[in-house]
Amino acid sequence: MLLELKGVTIPTFDQKCNIVNNISFSVKEKSIHSIIGPNGSGKSTLAYSIMGLPTYKISKGQILFDGQDITNMNITERAKLGITLAWQEPARIDGLTVFKYVSLGIKDKSNQKENVIKALKTVNLEPERYLNRYIDETLSGGERKRIELAATIAMKPRLIILDEPTAGLDLIVIEDFLNIFNRIKELNMTILLITHREDIGMVSDYATLLWRGDEIITSTFPEVMIRYCAKAGLKEYCKRTVFQGEKTGCFDSDYIDRIFREEESK
Amino acid sequence: MSNIEYPKEILKSLEEYNINIKDFLPGHGKGAKLLLDFNKIKGMEEIEGVILKGKEIQNGIIADIIIKEGVKLEDPVHLCFGVNKETGVQEIFPRIIAEDNSEVTIQAHCSFPNATGLIHKMYSHFYIGKNCKFNYTETHYHGEKSGAIVAPVAQIYIGENSIFENNFTLTRGTVGKVKILLDIYAMKDSTIRSTVKAFGRTKNDSVRIRDSIFLEGENARSVLKMKAAAQNGGEVLMYGVTEGNAPKCNGHVECNEIVLGRGSICRARPFIRATDPEASVSHEASLGRFPQKWLDELKAKGLTEEEAIQILIEAMLGE
Numbered sequence: 113m114l115l116e117l118k119g120v121t122i123p124t125f126d127q128k129c130n131i132v133n134n135i136s137f138s139v140k141e142k143s144i145h146s147i148i149g150p151n152g153s154g155k156s157t158l159a160y161s162i163m164g165l166p167t168y169k170i171s172k173g174q175i176l177f178d179g180q181d182i183t184n185m186n187i188t189e190r191a192k193l194g195i196t197l198a199w200q201e202p203a204r205i206d207g208l209t210v211f212k213y214v215s216l217g218i219k220d221k222s223n224q225k226e227n228v229i230k231a232l233k234t235v236n237l238e239p240e241r242y243l244n245r246y247i248d249e250t251l252s253g254g255e256r257k258r259i260e261l262a263a264t265i266a267m268k269p270r271l272i273i274l275d276e277p278t279a280g281l282d283l284i285v286i287e288d289f290l291n292i293f294n295r296i297k298e299l300n301m302t303i304l305l306i307t308h309r310e311d312i313g314m315v316s317d318y319a320t321l322l323w324r325g326d327e328i329i330t331s332t333f334p335e336v337m338i339r340y341c342a343k344a345g346l347k348e349y350c351k352r353t354v355f356q357g358e359k360t361g362c363f364d365s366d367y368i369d370r371i372f373r374e375e376e377s378k
Numbered sequence: 379m380s381n382i383e384y385p386k387e388i389l390k391s392l393e394e395y396n397i398n399i400k401d402f403l404p405g406h407g408k409g410a411k412l413l414l415d416f417n418k419i420k421g422m423e424e425i426e427g428v429i430l431k432g433k434e435i436q437n438g439i440i441a442d443i444i445i446k447e448g449v450k451l452e453d454p455v456h457l458c459f460g461v462n463k464e465t466g467v468q469e470i471f472p473r474i475i476a477e478d479n480s481e482v483t484i485q486a487h488c489s490f491p492n493a494t495g496l497i498h499k500m501y502s503h504f505y506i507g508k509n510c511k512f513n514y515t516e517t518h519y520h521g522e523k524s525g526a527i528v529a530p531v532a533q534i535y536i537g538e539n540s541i542f543e544n545n546f547t548l549t550r551g552t553v554g555k556v557k558i559l560l561d562i563y564a565m566k567d568s569t570i571r572s573t574v575k576a577f578g579r580t581k582n583d584s585v586r587i588r589d590s591i592f593l594e595g596e597n598a599r600s601v602l603k604m605k606a607a608a609q610n611g612g613e614v615l616m617y618g619v620t621e622g623n624a625p626k627c628n629g630h631v632e633c634n635e636i637v638l639g640r641g642s643i644c645r646a647r648p649f650i651r652a653t654d655p656e657a658s659v660s661h662e663a664s665l666g667r668f669p670q671k672w673l674d675e676l677k678a679k680g681l682t683e684e685e686a687i688q689i690l691i692e693a694m695l696g697e
């Protein structure tokens with residue numbers, strides 16, 4: 113297992129209450145693993161905590177990366193081990209060029225330019241048009257997110273945490289992003305994909321459902337989606353989307369009804 | 379004067395600012411040029427439409443640089459005030475005149491790579507006529523020993539409908555003691571863009587800059603940007619003044635400052651004033667540290683906090 117969370121609890125910075133409680137799941141190397149859950153369920157909090165942000169320190173539990181306990185490591189140390197995070201809203205910084213930004217995490221300085229160009233191509237940006245631009249307000253939201261992806265890919269990390277990589281993007285672009293995720297997977301990187309959209313989650317091999325800070329289930333994506341729908345009381349929606357998908361043919365209507373009954377009886 | 383000897387250390391410091399030194403020496407590039415080595419005129423090259431006059435005086439020179447009426451220069455005029463001595467006094471009295479309808483870029487370099495107690499003073503007058511495009515870039519390199527004392531004063535007159543751009547950069551190496559006073563008078567329909575950047579790296583570095591823009595003519599416009607960073611006890615004080623003294627004039631002052639480490643002092647402060655009821659003058663300022671989120675994002679790419687801060691300073695002060 114590449115990443116293991118064991119009973120992870122994350123309190124608010126003032127320690128008054130817990131944002132997520134007792135979470136345990138594992139992420140398999142070279143897989144796409146989604147974390148899904150409604151707004152405010154603690155997805156970003158979990159992402160920041162895995163990255164090692166000091167304001168999201170865990171109060172209980174343990175985080176292992178490739179078998180090594182990283183619970184007490186800082187962001188830089190974790191990044192050097194091969195963990196990185198693409199933020200939900202990446203920063204806009206005047207004066208920092210796309211070239212400089214994408215090259216920041218490249219360890220091998222000898223063929224930096226080549227690697228930057230390769231990374232930009234992987235996210236479908238024409239290098240010549242972007243290399244000398246600044247990562248400031250003049251980039252569109254979609255461009256900024258692609259550049260963030262390129263910067264993380266260029267690092268050649270082992271685990272990329274993507275926090276809502278498709279938020280604010282239109283449908284045509286989302287399709288392109290799904291292809292990019294598969295390309296990242298082909299580069300032998302593992303993706304922890306945070307999303308609350310089922311059409312995005314479909315690319316994932318496994319998923320974990322968070323609900324108000326609690327972990328409900330970790331399983332295959334369709335299985336997790338049925339639980340999500342049952343929690344939210346969205347039976348019709350569930351049958352329309354999850355049940356009909358080709359990928360999910362294994363779930364019949366009766367199975368979905370049973371899960372919903374179970375949830376209602378709780 | 380095509381094969382002059384010019385101190386290598388000074389040329390090297392120019393290269394650091396991405397200046398092609400091949401174009402720089404007389405007889406090589408196309409533009410007009412005036413090169414000083416301490417108190418001696420080492421090279422002077424006029425071209426069609428540009429008059430250069432220089433006279434050596436006791437501690438320096440008096441110089442006239444005149445761009446003739448209607449002359450539009452493609453290549454920049456280079457001025458280099460270099461000293462590779464450790465100590466001494468260099469005083470320069472330049473008078474720069476751009477006649478009506480002329481267009482020119484002037485690149486001035488003040489390079490003192492070995493300074494340990496070197497004084498450089500400059501008293502300049504600029505007269506820019508009507509309908510001109512005038513671009514003035516001044517880069518400084520003061521060596522690594524914080525041993526320069528640099529005090530330029532400039533009075534600048536910008537004629538009707540002219541565009542004046544001023545870029546001052548002191549971000550490489552140490553500062554030493556720098557005190558700059560700049561007054562710009564903007565006439566009717568003129569446009570002023572002035573950007574000043576300085577970085578005080580050590581406790582021996584002190585920068586004080588006061589730039590003032592007086593919008594004296596109707597419809598004159600100006601943007602003044604001041605970017606200051608100080609670390610390890612360095613001191614950078616910048617004051618950006620804009621006065622709106624004419625109808626429909628419009629001025630803006632933008633100041634950014636970043637303070638790092640104990641004992642550093644950094645101020646970039648706007649001062650605005652309007653005496654005409656139809657003038658509009660505004661300002662914005664940002665102070666203090668870089669946002670934590672920026673630092674976290676760079677750290678997630680494997681940078682340490684110190685490395686992340688250096689990258690952000692470079693971005694802020696970048697050319």
Ligand SMILES: Nc1ncnc2c1ncn2[C@@H]1O[C@H](COP(=O)(O)OP(=O)(O)OP(=O)(O)O)[C@@H](O)[C@H]1O
Nearest residue numbers: 124125131149150151152153154155156157158308
């Ligand atoms: N520093 C904090 N102090 C107090 N509460 C916090 C803090 N950070 C997050 N929270 C709360 O924790 C909850 C989870 O937030 P989080 O951002 O992790 O949700 P999310 O699942 O990523 O939501 P979204 O889908 O909207 O991005 C929210 O209720 C949020 O207000």
Ligand SMILES: [Mg+2]
Nearest residue numbers: 155156157200
């Ligand atoms: Mg979130």
